Amino acid sequence: MAPRWAASIMLAAMVGTATAANMTFMSAVGAIREAYTTNAICGKKNCINPIFPGMEDLHRLQQSKFITSSLSKASPHMGFCRNAITYDPALPMPAGSGTSVKALVQRQDNAASTMFYYHVTGLGLEAWDYQKPEYADDCIKSIWRMTCFTYFPRAEVGSKDGAFSSYIRPCKSSCQNYIRSCNVECCDESVQCVFSHTKSISATQSVTTEGYIPHDGPSSMCTGAAKRSFGALFWVLVVVMMALSLQGCDYDIPVHNVGNWRGQTDYLIKHEFITPGGSARNANLNSCSLPHLSQTLQCSGRGVCKQWAPTSIDNQLSFCECDRDWADPECRTRRKSQAVAYLLSVFFGFLGADQFYLGFASAGFLKLFSLGGFGILWVIDVVKIGSAPVYSNHYRLAADLPHYFFVLITTFVAITLGFVIAYFVTINFRNQKRRQALLMQLDEDNRQKEAMKPYAAAYGTTGMPGMNPFGAASMKMP
Numbered sequence: 001m002a003p004r005w006a007a008s009i010m011l012a013a014m015v016g017t018a019t020a021a022n023m024t025f026m027s028a029v030g031a032i033r034e035a036y037t038t039n040a041i042c043g044k045k046n047c048i049n050p051i052f053p054g055m056e057d058l059h060r061l062q063q064s065k066f067i068t069s070s071l072s073k074a075s076p077h078m079g080f081c082r083n084a085i086t087y088d089p090a091l092p093m094p095a096g097s098g099t100s101v102k103a104l105v106q107r108q109d110n111a112a113s114t115m116f117y118y119h120v121t122g123l124g125l126e127a128w129d130y131q132k133p134e135y136a137d138d139c140i141k142s143i144w145r146m147t148c149f150t151y152f153p154r155a156e157v158g159s160k161d162g163a164f165s166s167y168i169r170p171c172k173s174s175c176q177n178y179i180r181s182c183n184v185e186c187c188d189e190s191v192q193c194v195f196s197h198t199k200s201i202s203a204t205q206s207v208t209t210e211g212y213i214p215h216d217g218p219s220s221m222c223t224g225a226a227k228r229s230f231g232a233l234f235w236v237l238v239v240v241m242m243a244l245s246l247q248g249c250d251y252d253i254p255v256h257n258v259g260n261w262r263g264q265t266d267y268l269i270k271h272e273f274i275t276p277g278g279s280a281r282n283a284n285l286n287s288c289s290l291p292h293l294s295q296t297l298q299c300s301g302r303g304v305c306k307q308w309a310p311t312s313i314d315n316q317l318s319f320c321e322c323d324r325d326w327a328d329p330e331c332r333t334r335r336k337s338q339a340v341a342y343l344l345s346v347f348f349g350f351l352g353a354d355q356f357y358l359g360f361a362s363a364g365f366l367k368l369f370s371l372g373g374f375g376i377l378w379v380i381d382v383v384k385i386g387s388a389p390v391y392s393n394h395y396r397l398a399a400d401l402p403h404y405f406f407v408l409i410t411t412f413v414a415i416t417l418g419f420v421i422a423y424f425v426t427i428n429f430r431n432q433k434r435r436q437a438l439l440m441q442l443d444e445d446n447r448q449k450e451a452m453k454p455y456a457a458a459y460g461t462t463g464m465p466g467m468n469p470f471g472a473a474s475m476k477m478p
């Protein structure tokens with residue numbers, strides 16, 4: 001029988017081996033989480049950086065101190081988020097004793113409005129079309145709710161008004177509602193609501209960013225609303241999971257360590273404003289937020305600062321409203337021309353040239369291979385593009401097409417096309433009539449020849465007595 005100390009050594013060795021194996025497994029899991037496979041058959045949609053609205057402020061808000069406030073006290077001072085917040089929120093702790101609840105609420109409300117404005121613009125949409133997002137489509141509503149849930153966290157349960165409260169992140173369900181409503185697709189597994197990502201910024205420092213709380217709202221453990229039911233999507237997921245469980249060929253799948261959305265340019269950095277002569281450390285997110293800045297520097301000199309909530313006298317939050325030919329939060333992106341898109345649609349729309357110009361390659365190929373959808377899609381796009389500035393793949397077209405020009409060209413093309421069609425139809429109709437007449441004449445001649453064959457056989461080629469060779473009766477001369 002082995003000594004007791006030998007058994008202890010063997011047990012310790014087994015525990016050490018198991019612990020090492022567990023650590024190896026956990027490190028492998030961590031490596032797998034940072035490795036993403038590419039889906040080559042999908043198309044990216046709304047794959048921007050940051051992928052979720054307000055996500056980059058989660059770490060800062062988590063480190064801040066909050067105090068509890070009742071909904072009845074905070075709601076009257078809300079503007080943008082008033083209809084989204086239905087719980088007692090937590091507000092940032094004031095820096096001084098003289099800061100009022102109104103000032104705290106307005107600051108958070110403006111932060112939510114700013115992030116909403118920049119995220120909608122980052123998607124290539126016009127934020128000024130959605131000043132009242134509660135009346136917009138589901139995608140805009142989900143962005144609105146996420147930003148409000150981010151900057152107005154739920155207060156801790158049982159916390160009294162004015163008491164300290166920790167920051168409670170939004171629920172996973174709010175994030176998933178956004179992904180589903182806006183059809184977010186990055187063609188890899190990086191679009192995850194619950195994640196922990198560590199990024200090295202130097203040889204000795206690293207930054208860890210975390211996602212949302214792994215709970216569905218409403219819940220006291222997270223901030224947010226309920227998750228929508230999947231419905232038919234559940235069965236689609238079942239079929240997909242069954243397909244993924246099948247064994248296929250063994251081949252190398254392309255793997256990348258940085259998610260596709262993280263590889264995109266950060267739109268908050270892209271659209272930041274740096275004063276002339278300043279550095280990136282002194283950058284601001286909104287040039288209209290600098291009250292003493294010259295108007296020639298605001299909005300890159302291609303727009304004006306417009307108040308976001310014109311009905312609110314106390315709130316002076318403003319954003320850039322760009323000139324006709326410019327877009328983005330600082331008016332640095334030139335819009336595509338409506339006049340060019342219209343002319344391409346009129347003269348080359350049956351080949352999909354207008355859709356290629358707008359940046360919609362799939363729609364362009366569809367029209368190319370179907371000759372403008374057999375003419376139907378061509379006519380629809382001519383009217384749609386010419387009647388109003390439609391969206392391109394990024395932002396709306398510049399409204400540089402006069403309406404009278406659209407009416408004149410469309411009418412002229414329609415009349416010309418009508419005359420051309422009528423001409424060819426008329427020519428074709430005449431040719432058919434002539435062909436029918438010729439066929440009828442040939443048939444009549446053939447019938448006469450068939451009728452003359454018995455007489456020709458009996459009397460020879462001269463025909464019947466008293467008949468000339470052409471079949472006409474001749475008079476006998478004395």
